[in-house]
Amino acid sequence: MLRARFLLVLCAAPLYADKIEPEQRLQILRGITAEYATAKVYLPRSKKPLEFKSDGTWDKGQWAEAGQTLGPAARAGDLVQITHVGIDKNRIVLEINGGMKGGRKWYDNVQVGMGGGTTPVRRNQTSAPGGTSISLIFDKDAPAPETADIKKMLAPVLDFERRTATEQVVDTLPPEVQAAVRENRAIEGMDRDQVLLSLGKPRTKVRESKDGMDSEDWIYGLPPGKVTFITFTNGKVIRIKDSWAGLGGQTMPSMKPPI
Incomplete structure (x- = not known):
């Protein structure tokens, strides 16, 4: 009898991902996929998604250990791109620069405009060297987030607000x-x-x-x-x-x- 009640509770408790309605899910995917951001901290490459809690905290030691093993995906100040977004159970997984299989191809066409002219971004100066992924973890009781909420949660590690020099030039055309x-x-x-x-x-x-x-x-x-x-x-x-x-x-x- 107790076992039956326990199973009933498990079935009745929705997964966090189930709280996100289809339209909201689509809005999140559209609002974050292909977005650019500036890394605010060292982002290591990692075979498993780097865990980051929705309250803005993360295990810095774990991230540092991953970086010692596989090297950097991005350093502070590097421009990165969200190349895939997955919503699963109590987390949203953000693939950065193609994930572990990614490399340098995503920014081949990035240009910087300065003083009326433009030049390609040099790979060894302002572009991230590789890819990784971040798993944004939510409490089971947390409300379903909007795109703006997700970007705000990630603010300690990714700056989605900083506009590139190219964007500023393009807006004047x-x-x-x-x-x-x-x-x-x-x-x-x-x-x-x-x-x-x-x-x-x-x-x-x-x-x-x-x-x-x-x-x-x-x-x-x-x-x-x-x-x-x-x-x-x-x-x-x-x-x-x-x-x-x-x-x-x-x-x-x-x-x-x-x-």
């Missing part, structure tokens, strides 16, 4: 250019700095003078595959051509800014 930069594409009318923000450095540059008109082509990509030619005149993009080298020679017209 015209709306159509902002959209193109965020989609990593070029449009006619962009200047060189804006193309660098959007696509990074070209593979090669070709300058040409014809009929008294100077032009410069920036070339992205390698055959076989898509090769993009961006033509500048007087510092502005006048033409964009995509060619699929080795795949039939198909081309696409320039992308013009929306009216």
